[in-house]
Amino acid sequence: MEKILIKNGRVVDPANYIDGKKDILIEDGKIKKVADFIVEDEDTNVIDADEKVVMPGFIDLHVHLREPGFEYKETIETGSKAAARGGVTSICPMPNTKPVIDSPESVKDLLKRAECSPVHILPIGACTIGQEGKELADIEGMKDAGIVALSEDGKSVMDSALFRKSLKEAARLDLPMFSHCEDKALVEGGVMNKGQKAEELGLPGITNSVEDVIVARDIIMSKEAGNRLHLCHCSTADSVVLVEMAKKQGLPVSAEVCPHHFTMSDDEITEDNGRFKMNPPLRNREDVDALKEGLKTGIMEVISTDHAPHGKEEKDQSMLKAPFGIVGLETSFALGYTELVDKGVLTLSQLVEKMSVNPAKVLGIDKGNLAPGKAADIVIADITKEYKIDSSKFVSKGKNTPFDGKKVKGRVITTIVDGKIVYKY
Ligand SMILES: NC(=O)N[C@@H](CC(=O)O)C(=O)O
Numbered sequence: 446m447e448k449i450l451i452k453n454g455r456v457v458d459p460a461n462y463i464d465g466k467k468d469i470l471i472e473d474g475k476i477k478k479v480a481d482f483i484v485e486d487e488d489t490n491v492i493d494a495d496e497k498v499v500m501p502g503f504i505d506l507h508v509h510l511r512e513p514g515f516e517y518k519e520t521i522e523t524g525s526k527a528a529a530r531g532g533v534t535s536i537c538p539m540p541n542t543k544p545v546i547d548s549p550e551s552v553k554d555l556l557k558r559a560e561c562s563p564v565h566i567l568p569i570g571a572c573t574i575g576q577e578g579k580e581l582a583d584i585e586g587m588k589d590a591g592i593v594a595l596s597e598d599g600k601s602v603m604d605s606a607l608f609r610k611s612l613k614e615a616a617r618l619d620l621p622m623f624s625h626c627e628d629k630a631l632v633e634g635g636v637m638n639k640g641q642k643a644e645e646l647g648l649p650g651i652t653n654s655v656e657d658v659i660v661a662r663d664i665i666m667s668k669e670a671g672n673r674l675h676l677c678h679c680s681t682a683d684s685v686v687l688v689e690m691a692k693k694q695g696l697p698v699s700a701e702v703c704p705h706h707f708t709m710s711d712d713e714i715t716e717d718n719g720r721f722k723m724n725p726p727l728r729n730r731e732d733v734d735a736l737k738e739g740l741k742t743g744i745m746e747v748i749s750t751d752h753a754p755h756g757k758e759e760k761d762q763s764m765l766k767a768p769f770g771i772v773g774l775e776t777s778f779a780l781g782y783t784e785l786v787d788k789g790v791l792t793l794s795q796l797v798e799k800m801s802v803n804p805a806k807v808l809g810i811d812k813g814n815l816a817p818g819k820a821a822d823i824v825i826a827d828i829t830k831e832y833k834i835d836s837s838k839f840v841s842k843g844k845n846t847p848f849d850g851k852k853v854k855g856r857v858i859t860t861i862v863d864g865k866i867v868y869k870y
């Protein structure tokens with residue numbers, strides 16, 4: 446296998462307390478050596494990373510690949526290539542495909558299909574059969590087949606007694622539960638955040654309580670069941686308060702924030718169009734500020750995208766009709782860098798913690814770390830030059846983003862997975 450030497454880059458590797466100029470030698474898919482100066486052999490591929498940052502590959506705990514069943518929105522191939530373009534070297538696809546990933550056979554089928562992927566695919570299994578919320582799925586069988594977490598994402602298991610059963614299985618099998626927090630009955634047809642903007646546009650609103658009551662329920666129930674709980678796409682100020690309370694009690698609770706929720710608030714929605722529609726919705730300024738503060742203090746540990754591709758026609762219509770969801774894999778680093786690091790909310794090292802180190806901890810996998818001997822999953826990026834997000838360049842089939850044309854910094858230049866270059870700008 447090719448030897449690669451990454452020279453002169455600013456290595457940002459928080460797991461090893463490194464933020465400084467180093468060379469990294471990669472051999473046989475693994476990191477061989479990290480040092481101030483490494484001399485190359487003749488047969489080494491040298492990557493000049495002068496003025497670039499070199500980080501452990503990002504791990505995205507929340508993506509939708511749509512295959513099987515909705516290949517017109519995305520396939521495993523296009524979604525995983527989008528990940529590589531975004532510097533994301535491991536992705537966790539949610540089970541809301543058709544059929545739903547709810548059995549050992551469907552997990553095996555997914556992993557077989559995933560052989561085309563340039564990045565690692567770590568599947569998540571559904572809690573209930575068909576995500577219908579009626580009957581528990583074969584969770585142990587799915588674990589044996591290779592799932593890394595459980596989730597009913599797209600909805601909550603609204604039957605709390607059934608949810609308790611899945612939490613107990615999660616605890617027994619040591620699988621984290623990834624909770625999509627949404628009290629279905631409270632949505633009442635809402636399509637965007639309830640507030641002044643929704644009134645202006647004449648659209649039904651989604652209150653914060655839709656999320657908050659299930660965040661509280663899931664924390665309380667996980668405390669009793671003894672499972673690890675990871676709260677998906679937190680969007681409200683009170684979610685942060687509740688996660689802080691759980692952490693103060695020493696509970697194994699983690700929480701993610703998506704780039705769109707820390708970048709944009711509902712008052713920035715310019716028109717009634719599906720590109721502004723996702724679940725949970727863009728919230729108000731106070732919520733956005735609370736999420737940023739939560740990221741800063743460390744209460745919110747993970748940034749993941751909830752990459753949710755849809756067809757052009759589906760999204761280019763009123764929020765009353767468009768499906769929920771926006772793409773995120775190809776813009777997450779740029780938004781994180783621009784909104785959090787460049788604006789002084791986080792250091793670059795802290796951003797890497799949220800995008801690489803902590804997601805690995807949530808899954809309990811040996812990644813997010815550039816020490817010798819570790820797998821060479823690496824991203825090299827340029828953080829100096831400003832550019833505009835251009836959705837026509839996305840390799841994802843989904844172009845549905847509210848950030849088209851936004852000026853950002855933070856461009857992924859090279860992505861390496863297991864010592865192999867899988868993307869080059
Ligand atoms: N987030 C979304 O708006 N949509 C997701 C489902 C989900 O993660 O809630 C989807 O699958 O499209």
Ligand SMILES: [Zn+2]
Pocket residue numbers: 598599600625677678724725
């Ligand atoms: Zn969700």
